[in-house]
Structures are given as C-alpha cells and as structure tokens.
Amino acid sequence: MLNSKHLIFLLYFLAGCLLLFLITTILFQYYVALGSLHQVLAAFTSDRILSALWLSITSSIVTTILAIVFGVPLAYLFAIKQFRGKIPLETVVVDVPQTFPPVAEGMIFLLMLGPTSPFHINLTFTFTALVIAKFFIAGPFVVSTVARRFREIQKSGINLTARSLGANPFQVFTTVFIPMSLTDIAAGATLCWSRAMGELGGSLLFAGVIPFKTEVLPTFIALDAKTLTAEALAATILGTTASMLALVTFKKITLKGEKI
C-alpha cells in the first residue's frame, strides 16, 4: 500500500524530473561551449555577432519603451472599463500573439507593411520592422502584468477613495494607479524585453537578416544553426544569458529578501 509519505515522495520526484529537464536544457549550451571554448570565445568578438547583439538589445529596448507607453493605458482600459466583449478582446490581443506560429507573424507583417501593403507603407528590412515585429509578440506582457495590478487596486476601492477626496479620474491614474504599480510595470517591462530579445518569426521574414542592419541574435542563430558553428553557439549563449540575467536580477531586486 502507498501511504502518504510515498505519495509526497512521488510529488517531489515528478517535480525533480521537470526541474532537471529544464535546468539541463538551459545549461547544456554552456557545457557544449566548454568543448570548443576557443572558437566560441573568438566568436564573441566577431563584428557580426556583436552587431547582432547590439541590434537585439537596442531594438528590444525601443520595443519595451513603446510597450510601456501604449501598454499601460491599454491595461488601464481593460482593468477599469466595462464593455461588451472585453474578455474575448483582452484574450485575443494579450494571449493570442504568444500562440502565433513564429513565421505566421512574419507573413502577416510582410503582407500588411511590406512591398504589397494596402496602406502603401513598406517597412521591410528596416530597424522599424524589427521593432514592430518584436512589439507585437512582447508588448502584451506589459499589458497583462500591469492590468493584473490595476485590477487589484480597483478591487481594493482605493481609487474611489481618491475620487472622494477630489481627484478626477486622470489624477487618480497618475497619483494612485501608476505609483502603486511601479514594480509591476518594471516586471512587465523586464518580461517584455526578454521576450523581445528572443523573437524570431517577424524579424526573420519582415525585418530580414541583413548583417549589420537588421540581423539580430535569434535570426543569426536560425540561419547559422544548421552548420552548428561556434558562432551560432556564441550567439545562442549571448541571447539566452541576457534574458536570464535580466529576469533573475529583476526578481532579486523586487523581492528584496522576501520569502515566497
């Protein structure tokens, strides 16, 4: 007979299996890199990789700034306003972009803002295309994270107390919602930036892979991976490590020793 001790052990065993799988996958790149350390280290200083890294970082920063500027107001709208079809709409714009097949996203942008654009706007093979592609996939992280916090604030009723003191809705937004959500805005921004760093499909088709112009780490890896060169490995390590550092550092700063 299985007693509760065995069952708890089973839970821990399953948890351990998952942990092992995830950690192994994440750390495996470093293990392989150790095998060809010289080539990988040399690749880190290759101009093309450094340019891809620089373009990845800057386009992701621009994406994140835009995500805050547009995403926080949208989060406010979703949290505060009651209107028909809000839940399906929020699901479509926040969750669905995550589930798009990477290349599908690129296809859509190519048709919408490419050479045959019905709006007569052709942005293909530009830095702007890079930002737009990343924004579509990564921006919603700001919306979802901030909307969750805004809903909490609204539920507490503190916004209405502020109204009773004479604040109009816009003043409540700037003096209550924003300052009470700074950590969450930063959390959404960190997630957004990390996701933007990893975006592939839109960059690949819409921004193209032009070295020193629109080539970013994920597209470099995608095109170079088949040959499994040291460069591809170096680019992989740079991309994943940057995201990991951003996320872990952020958690550390915001939790400040709190136990969760």
Place this chain on the structure above:
Amino acid sequence: MGISGSGKTTLLLTILGIIQPKKGRIVLNDKVINDTPIEERNIGYLPQDYGLFPHLNVFDNVAYGLKVRGASKTEQGQGVKEMLALVELEGFEKRKIKEMSGGQRQRVGLARALAIKPDLLLLDEPLSNIDQITKLEVATHLKNLFAKLDIPIILVTHNHEDALFLAENLAIMNEGKIEQIGSVKEIMNNPKTPFIKRLLTPFNAT
C-alpha cells in the same frame, strides 16, 4: 446600523457617488447631487480598511485632497498641520503608513477625509478592524473627534454597542430598507419591530 447584507454599505456608497441609485434623490445641503461626480460631492469618506495610500507618507496622505484640488504648498502644510492636531497625530508627518498601528492609520484616514473640509463625513465600520484591547481607546477618540466637528456624520456599523456608544441618532436597516429611525433613546425604549428588539439585545441576554 444593521446586520450584514442589510444594505448599509450600499447606502453609504450611494451617498458617496460610487453606486448610482436606480430611483430616488440624494440631497445634500438642499442640493440634489445624484448627477454630481464623486470628486465634486465634497463628502469625506473613511472606508473600512481606511484606504490609505501605501506609497505616500502621512503628510502626503493627508495633503492628497488639497493637492488634487490645486492648493499651494503653504495651504497644504497648514491644512495637514491643522488636521494632524485634530486627530492628535502631531509629529507623524514623515511616518510611513506601514509603520503605524491600526488605530493610528484610522486617524490618518480621518485627517485626510476632513482636510478637504467636507460637508458630510461617512464612516464604514470604523471599529471592525480594531482589536478588542484598544477598541475603547479608539472609540473614545472617535467620539471626542465627532464632538469637535460641526458637520453631519453617518457611521455604518453592525455592532449595536458601537452604535449606542457613538451615535446620537440611529437608523436601523433591514433587507435594504430603513426599518426605524430616531434618537438612540427613542429606539432603545421603543423598538418598533421584534427584529429591532432582537438586534439591540446583547447576545448573552435572553
């Protein structure tokens, strides 16, 4: 006063403007305020959890209403000073909200609500979050404060002891309606319905 679900808080929030009434008029100082936005009603409100802004210190909490109304720094300073004196929290300006006790937080909430010189003060269950040990002290403080104010005060409670200790007049609510309204003495001496009689009886008396 009434049991939970009797509509006390709903009534309070309707007066405040958070809930829109389906019918009837809300009149304050001979003016119908049904269509007046919350921020223009000039009603002081202390929610059950005091609703203090956790990201602001005591000074900025109390000054909030003055600030959003465009008061100058000097006016804000004066207003806060006056209000903190009123609730006996002088010297607490720089204090963070999380460093204060429940009773002190309540006084900050009151100072903040009164700083806007409201025409009416609404309190939602002000004693329900106060532990039994300090309740008498907090209640006495409230009573003394009420005596200093010359505006009408509506306080909602489910506890008849709190009501008898703090109120001059009682309105007993039941199932969304006011069942009896009058001075404390009147209602105590002459409860109109068996429900009110039971409501006002201490739990250990039969």
